Amino acid sequence: MKKKLVFIAGLFASALLSAKIEMPKVFSDNMVLQRQMPVKIWGTAEPNAEVEVRFGGQSSKIRASEKGDWEALLKPMEASGTSRNLSVFENGEESKIIKNVLVGEVWIAGGQSNMELPMRECDTLKYAEENADYPEIRYFHQPNVIARTPQKDSPKGSHWFACSKNAVGGMSGVAFHFAERLFKDLGVPVGILHSSSGATEMAAWIPREYGKLSTHLDSYMRDFFKEAENYDRAAYEKALGEYKKRDAEYKARCESAKKAGKPKPGRDWLEAIAPNEISPRYHFRSPTYHFNSTVSPIVGYSLRGVIWYQGESDSRDEKLPEFERNFKILVKSWRELWQMPKMPFLYVQLASYAEAGRPDGDKWAKTRWVQTLCQKSIPDIAMANIIDTGLKNNIHPTDKKTVGERLEKIALRKIYGKEDVNAYCPMFKSARYFNDRVEVAFDTYGRGLSCMGEPRGFELKVGGKWSPAESRIEGQRVIVRPSEFSEGRISGVRYLWKNWAKPFVWLYNQDGLPAVSFMDEN
Template sequence: MLLSFAAGASELSLPSVIGDSMVLQREQAVPIWGWTSPGQKVVVEFAGQKRMATADKSGRWEVRLKSLKASAEPRELVIEAGARRVLTNILVGEVWFCSGQSNMEKPIGEMGGQKPCVNWREELSAAEFPQIRFFKAARVASNLPAPNVGGDWSVCSSNSLEATKFSAAAYFFGRELHRELKIPIGLIESSWGGTRIEPWTPLSALEKVPSLARYAEGGRKGEKVDGQIPCRLYNGMVAPIMPFAIRGALWYQGESNCMDSHDGLAYTEKMRVMIEAWRAAWGQGAFPFYYVQLAPFAYFGTRPERVPSPEMLPEIWEAQTLALNIKNTGMIVTTDLAHNLKDIHPINKQDIGKRLALVALAKTYGRKDVEYAGPWFQRSEIRGDKVVLHFNHTDGGLVSKDGQPLNWFTIAGADGKFEKANAVIEGKAVVVSNTAVKAPKAVRFAWREDAQPNFFNKAGLPAAPFRTDSPVAKKLPTDF
């Protein structure tokens, strides 16, 4: 569906994302745009600024407010274009765009048979944060980029969170940022359960990559590829938000790409194409893009006809790790957050939001005192019948979270048969061995879909799954 958006001679129309109670991004130019009659003069006033534009032949106009300082003072934004619009209760702070499939979409309370989040009643009752605002985009699939998408800004409260079914992961991220930065936070959610990555990617980007040609063809023809039509959610739910000024984006998706198409490392390229396309279209440079590595789930255990191996999920984990080579990205690990291996939706969204916020605080907001990652594999060396694994993000030390011997390490010799390994922490390293493997060649950690390892740092963050025998071992980042 293509949404048309035009205004008559005396009308003034704005996109839904520009409205009462919104948060404007601080410290960068802020686009304000809309539609009126062609040639109409437009004046926008906010926070002592006065900006002017003239509507083009289609009636669209745009001004850019100069950099604004953070402000929790509710102010008015006035637009004059023949007609007059006054937007009220506007704050200035940090704005994040939050997208993905059902784990991003999942609210704090109950929805569609999904279990609510941990302590959901208490969380909702305590969710009174007038300086946190959120916008939830309507579900819209469009054949062409749409000028607008339904939605309204809401002031964060227990009632508004429950009524809108706003993303729990996004809310907990925003809450943590608000507590730490002590400024207004704006969250824009654009998510749709069960969706693959290709529908969130613009056609122009898919067309440039030969390996993604079949998805580009599906997008052009409006035909399903791997069960879904590419490009349509970008058109309907991402493009209409642009060029609203944001600090960065959060992404929580990949489950649907683990199933059916068995993407494996191909998912890295799909992430790169989508991220670079979003950045180019937004026109804000390489803004931060932080994402969630999927939690353990019994894909093979529950859907063997769709996922033929318990290593399909680890291959997606590796692809998500490899995507950290994309400029200004970050990833959180969630191997400890699956409450039930037969439930694809972790109910502890509090820690997911907090961990995303830790990455943002450290990498975007320059907080040197914040540890944002668990033990991160750097390199391995073979010492006789042992393999020594070296890690960073070890400040405070490496630990077994439950005090038991480290688990989910396996080791193999030249025959490639991986056996359960003994793993012992020695300073910033882990020494891995098995008496039956006299000449080890490779080690794997958490390399099964049901792996819930106990290897953490003292900051309470888990290590990411890895394998030393990866076909892309030399390309995997040793930090981010």
Template sequence: MKLTRMMGMAAALSLLMAGMQAQISLPSVFADHMVLQQKSEVPVWGWGDASATVKVVGSWAPKDTATATVRSDGSWDTTLKTAAAGGPYTLSVLGNGNCELKDVMLGEVWLCSGQSNMEWTPMANIDNRDEEIAAADYPNIRFFHIPKRGAATPQNNCEASWATCTPDVMKNTSAVAYFFGRDLQKDLNVPIGLIVSAWGGTPAEVWTPEELVMDNPRLRDAMPDKTYPWWPVEPGVLYNQMINPVTPYALAGAIWYQGESNRDHPDSYGILMKTMIESWRKSFKKDFPFYLVQIAPFTYNAGDNGAALVREHQEWVARTVPGCGMVAISDCVADLKNIHPTDKQSVGLRLANLALGKTYGRLESGFESPVFEGMTVNKNKAVISFLHADNGLMCKEKQIVGFRIAGEDGVFEPAKAQIKENTVVVSSPKVKNPVMVQYCFDDATVGNLFNKEGLPVAPFRTDRNWDNE
């Protein structure tokens, strides 16, 4: 009798201890209202009891079950095949305790990151703010907005949740991300998931794994001299807390609006961005497309031309890093003393069109700004040719502004520019033998030269040595 009682007590204690063990849990990016990348093998991961078996099943294919065994450190991961866009579905995770996620959509997922112009919300002031907010009722657009926090070491979770796009949600999240997602959703007619991870005033180093910055002398030497307890400037601190927790969530791609905070050390910006992009792709286990916004004109009153050099490096990234692209927005600035242009609609639209052209093949042309291709000299005139200007160029005013020309002495003079089909002929009576030409290559000059599709020519200088990066 005593033995039976003792065995019963042991069994009860065993059940109690089992109940106290950690049950299956998921990172916050797996939650109700989430969007999973369609037609993919999407990573799913979490935590549980060591050696336990975890099963994952989506209601879009209830007979297909992905399994994983929990490792000794309590982590597990697997991949689950997703169907074509649609929903709502459920995602069930079965193990020591079951978890069912509801209102799960299959569609296109984009990471939206950068500094203040990506963080900028409609409530912070955008064009047609009230009308845009009132119209922001898109049940098939979902936001996952990561809080602004840094960490000294890589973190595996963050405090965020998925939210369906309503006026109240939209007005307090990234305006650029919203307009990008809205225009994608209208064209593709599929659910859109937008992971917003942005923090104003941050340099690109903080979004890059620390060791990749510190192990590269060129990047390490460009780091700020001062640190602040209230502001993230140390390498890797935002990657650790605002990127790593959602890796390797399946993405369609990433959009990026940043660069203003790297003006003090522009010469290393291109290599820094290449390093960051490659690290993100490695972390997400996919060579996803990466589309960036070239920083806009603004009266920095700088003496080192840092803004122009950052723009140049942004173009270098778009030209040389596979799967990258760039949108120019110099014409979207109404006030050169406002570093946050209020026309976020055009920025989102251009990013969406870039994705529709380069990622989805929905547009054949007209989604990339003209960029400098080459210069030839005909007597005392320089003839400039461009990429992405096959249908010709146009000026919206009587005279083209922003061109300067120099001879062998390197002294630049204001230049006259004339459109000739898809080239521009540049000259000055003060320069008999042209050697170099610049276009809007300074802090704040707003050009007025466009391709026939209405996209602005990106600023440039003809003496840039792309091989010397």
């Protein structure tokens, strides 16, 4: 009996020893590994243990550090839709098996609510539910939470899943349509690492140490972290109590209005958000906290690039002057952390929208222009123009098919070298000013200019005042003249310079891609 107990104890000890391998959730069943690049795999083991990673006929052996950390590197592999297992051994014993692993193209889908918007809320949901059985498209879901410090693992509940008719509703609409088109055009598996959250400012996705690259951003972060130092359980309880009081008062006003037969009173959307336990500010206005929770854990995961849809929250007056600088810092920080100096960033320009009920306002027009300037000042990025889409009174347009597919076309042309794919919209090049007209030249990338409907969308600044103008196409140029006689010199030309620009979209290329909005002043 004693020998039997000793034997069982030995087995138990051996099991404990070989069960120490732990890995971040991004390394789990159904994952996609990046093709044609070295693939880094990492985790923890017993201190100084010998660790071996086996996959696809390869073996990578390393020794864990004294703290138990280890990193293995697999050699570049070609794409494969064949389901295989990845095994991790500790001291010669198989300790972890990751099942159903594919090799293909991996992209991060990042940004705020228009990237986050799930397929269940998109106008192509019915199509997806009827057609989206794509076992070779995989999606890494990460819950929308924040963290005070950079995390080594994704939030609880993070997992990979295969795209199916039943699961597609939970995928980002933009990411689904990007991945679907990429899968069909390249014929290889596609993996999406989702990391976006509604209303987030750009600063929420920038690591703390990179805030120092901008005096303004550093000051913004310093102020926040000073607040955060004093935000404890008592402060949270106080904020929660104040919120509940305001919420009760609002509900009482709603009840009174209902009894009196009056409309339900409105309130600022921010007032409806309860405080959170982690940050003294709204989660989406908490610098670095979203980076900490859903980007930091996947830093180093081998991938092709990033698709990015964000900017609405940085269009505010106090944010817009720093937009281009902050975007440069964001791109720089991610590229350096991944050690990919040319990591592609494909981003989306804002759609048409009557921001704050002001269809003719220019806040979003200014933001779009800054986004255009980013494309000129940051290397290896590209912008998808979607000004011909959008909903007048809804900041979350439900057409994500156009967005995802335009991003994918840019990826095919710019990243995958498909020269026969026409992905680029006409872009303002220069303007020549005359007494009676302005001649606007465009970069058309060999696809010419065309128009749809009656000329519209162009304006001229004459005598210091902007007014609608007449326009016609001549080759690669548009000739713009005042609609009526005005005293004064022509000193500016602009196109689609308004929040709600969709009805005024007139200029396209031969492929039906709309020209990018612009402003030029002489």
